[in-house]
Amino acid sequence: MEVGSAQPYFFGDIGCWSERTEVHKAASLGQASELRELIQSGASVNMVAVDSITPLHEACVRGQAQCVRLLLDAGAQVDARNVDGSTPLCDACSAGSLECVRLLLQHGAKTNPALTSRTASPLHEACMGGNSDCVKLLITMGASLESYDLYYGTPLHVACVNKHLDCVKVLLNAGAKVNATRLHETPLHHAAKNMRVEMIKTLVEFGANVYARDQQDRKPADYTTPGSSSAACLQLYETTPMSLQQLCRLAVRRKLGTRALKVIGQLEIPKLLIEYLCYQ
Template sequence: RRQKVRMEVEQAHPYFWGDVGEYETKTFTVGQLLIRSGASVNIVAVDSITPLHEACLRGQAQCVRLLLDAGAQVSRALIHGSTPLCEACSAGSLECVQLLLDHGAMADPALTSRTASPLHEACMGGNSDCVRLLIATGASLEAYDLYYGTPLHVACANKHTDCVKELLNAGAKVNAARLHDTPLHHAAKTMQVEMVETLVEFGANVYARDQHNKRPVEYTTPGSPSATCLTFYESNPMSLQQLSRLALRTELGTRALKVIGQLNIPKLIINYLCY
């Protein structure tokens, strides 16, 4: 889907094969001239693509600011439901994401059967800075996409451990399921040892079975680091210390980091509770 949109944009507006900064400067200058000449900033092209969608997809912050200041519709959706914020998150442009949010972009637009949330898009691209900003803005950690599941599913399936950590620390549900498929199943399939360890530390169920009645370890290669790791977790119970941390984090949910940081306890313990 993302590739299709990119191809359509580039076919409609041939890319300048030179320095990216120079291209953006030229685009910005042309945009200024067109706007001054009365061109509509909300004109639509293929699949309802607007200039703002294209600027966000390319991560052109100068152009995004120009368009927004000229009255571009900040949450205009494409035919398949993708908004400029989705495009900016996909491109990994933190500056564009911030500009859109400052102009009222919805962090949680209505999802359709053909689109994902901005947080899904950021996790898909491994853009952890964008993930962090969206979470701070109040984006739903459990936004559900019919094809991908939650943002945590997406981050795990695409091997983005940094995004996984951002989501879990913010209180994302570690055992959220899509057709019984958990984030840990995805981590096992992609053989990401650090990700597996992180998920289990946050309470992932190593015994969970998916729609094929398989546990996460059954998706690993026997003898691999991931298999060894999961086999160890299946065979050894968590320590009382770890169970206590999990109980506290579960009770506090999405408030955990804020509340724990205010506790009058040693910094070493706070660091442990906050991972």
């Protein structure tokens, strides 16, 4: 069967995909009936376009869950990489399609694919788009909280850069390192640059160092506008010592690390203390 498309296809600045097939097109457009017919007629679900993009990549980047299911059931390679090294799971996380993410994970997609100089992890992609439900699912499936992207740093850096407080809270509660650095820049530096008061408060409550210096020898407060709410918030934290109660919570959380939520819930202590330790 002839499955190739004679018409060129343009996608952003990538250029012409002369090898893009009808399977790619159906997957991208969510044409499940057409895709099913192509598969039943013997069309390959693993044909790659010029940039090593498979039909599964196309379906995931568009959040076409029904097509993703058809492709996976037909034997699509779940961890295929495109020219940039991204897997379908990366694309599904970027699109914020929780259903696609679930399907890929059920078919064995790697939550922690090896990173390259041009690749972010699925968790980075989910944080970039502010897709907190995808973030929760990936963490449940063992996604690395400290995977490192050369451009942004850790997923927590990415969430702060892109102003996604919900993702920040999910990552911190799961045990992400609040003072992780990229070129000495911490997540708190990014929250301060973006003037996000609630994000600043959340990070500091989880132990962010308000005195941390970046490569320019600047503290987070140095990136705020004088007289702003963010500046006042950081100034208060710099001049007011943490209470013994706060220090104890941080010590417990630091000791337990990524096991904190699971272990704290099993402690034979009052519910009020459990809620405090879990930042509820």
